[in-house]
Structure formats: structure tokens, C-alpha cells
Amino acid sequence: xxxxxxxxxxxxxxxxxxxxxxxxxxxxxxxxxxxxxxxxxxxxxxxxxxxxxxxxxxxxxxxxxxxxxxxxxxxxxxxxxxxxxxxxxxxxxxxxxxxxxxxxxxxx
Amino acid sequence: xxxxxxxxxxxxxxxxxxxxxxxxxxxxxxxxxxxxxxxxxxxxxxxxxxxxxxxxxxxxxxxxxxxxxxxxxxxxxxxxxxxxxxxxxxxxxxxxxxxxxxxxxxxxxxxxxxxxx
Numbered sequence: 001x002x003x004x005x006x007x008x009x010x011x012x013x014x015x016x017x018x019x020x021x022x023x024x025x026x027x028x029x030x031x032x033x034x035x036x037x038x039x040x041x042x043x044x045x046x047x048x049x050x051x052x053x054x055x056x057x058x059x060x061x062x063x064x065x066x067x068x069x070x071x072x073x074x075x076x077x078x079x080x081x082x083x084x085x086x087x088x089x090x091x092x093x094x095x096x097x098x099x100x101x102x103x104x105x106x107x108x
Numbered sequence: 109x110x111x112x113x114x115x116x117x118x119x120x121x122x123x124x125x126x127x128x129x130x131x132x133x134x135x136x137x138x139x140x141x142x143x144x145x146x147x148x149x150x151x152x153x154x155x156x157x158x159x160x161x162x163x164x165x166x167x168x169x170x171x172x173x174x175x176x177x178x179x180x181x182x183x184x185x186x187x188x189x190x191x192x193x194x195x196x197x198x199x200x201x202x203x204x205x206x207x208x209x210x211x212x213x214x215x216x217x218x219x220x221x222x223x224x225x
Contacts, residue, residue, distance in 0.1 A: 032212065034213070036214070046214070049213065086151070088214070093164075094156075095141070096153075096204075098150045100149070100150045
């Protein structure tokens with residue numbers, strides 16, 4: 001079965017502090033993993049995907065197959081990073097399933 | 109990329125009635141996906157809609173409650189039938205798009221916020 005787990009519902013950090021949003025997955029094959037973000041009053045949009053190994057808005061995420069994790073990291077959080085973040089897995093049947101989401105709140 | 113328009117953006121409906129949500133995409137896509145996002149919850153896949161065939165429903169969702177149409181490669185509708193307050197949610201339409209360099213990405217409509225009273 002496909003499953004995505006985000007253990008933290010809310011993460012609150014100060015501006016300039018490092019951020020790590022945790023994501024673990026369960027999938028028997030080779031998954032595609034993504035982080036999606038939803039800013040206030042905006043639609044859900046892609047932040048980054050593991051296949052491209054890129055850094056977007058200072059965020060990075062490394063796929064660790066041994067630990068089945070895909071944690072999202074940023075060394076210095078900014079206030080504009082405050083949003084809802086969803087880890088997602090695209091596996092069998094071309095379906096994308098989502099974790100429960102983590103709300104990041106960056107305090108001034 | 110894909111641009112998705114959903115209508116209506118929000119509605120307040122009486123219990124026992126039905127609401128049809130429309131999803132229009134600016135390009136032809138094979139599969140369209142309908143999700144539900146209940147208050148404070150994550151996105152849950154309702155069904156996958158393919159053009160020319162019946163939609164494939166996820167566990168816990170049935171066609172009688174959520175009938176779906178897919179008349180062509182750019183359009184789909186989701187109907188929420190015989191509504192109850194438990195159906196109050198945001199309903200999202202989604203499609204997949206290819207990305208440069210490989211891989212896929214999901215694109216989303218702005219959502220339909222449904223309140224059942």
C-alpha cells in the first residue's frame with residue numbers, strides 16, 4: 001500500500017532559523033516524491049520533486065531510500081515561507097497521494 | 109504546465125440537494141483526478157476520470173454519491189449527490205503534466221468550497 005506520513009501538523013520557527021519538515025513514505029516500488037506548498041489564499045502548487053534534485057526558494061529535499069524519507073529542509077527560514085506543506089507520492093496507477101500536511105509558521 | 113479552472117469557487121447548499129462542479133483544462137489530458145479536502149485534513153483522492161470510460165473510484169467513494177462525467181479530454185464534472193453536512197469540504201480537480209527534464213507534476217484547480225447546511 002502507498003502511504004505518506006508527515007508527523008508534524010504544525011511547525012513554528014523563528015525567522016533565520018533552520019527548518020526541517022519530515023516526510024516518510026511506504027511504497028513497494030520506486031516512487032516519485034514531491035513537496036507541494038499552499039500559501040494563504042493560493043492554490044496548491046509544486047515546490048520541488050526528488051527526480052530533479054533542485055533547490056527551490058532555498059528548500060531542498062533528499063530521497064533516502066534506506067530510511068524511506070524525503071524530508072524538506074531550508075537553512076534559514078523566511079516569513080514568506082509560512083504556508084501549508086504537503087509531501088506527496090506518485091506510485092502505482094498514476095495516482096498521487098498526499099500526507100496530512102505540515103503548517104509552517106515563521107515568526108519575525 | 110496546465111491551467112485549470114473550476115466552477116463554482118464556492119457554494120452553500122441545502123442538505124439533500126446535489127451540486128455539480130466543473131473542471132476545465134487548457135490542454136488535452138488523459139487523466140483527471142478529483143480530490144476532497146475536509147476541514148483541517150489532507151487531500152483524499154475520490155476518483156480518477158478517463159475520457160471514454162467510467163471513472164475509477166477509491167475505497168470509500170461510490171459512483172452513486174459522486175458521479176463523474178468526462179465527455180472530452182479537457183473537461184470533467186463531479187457531482188456531490190444527496191448532500192449532508194459531512195460533505196462540506198473543498199473539492200479539487202487535478203491533472204498531471206510533464207515537466208522538462210523528465211518526471212511529472214500535479215496541477216490543481218483553485219478548488220470548490222462547499223458548505224452544506
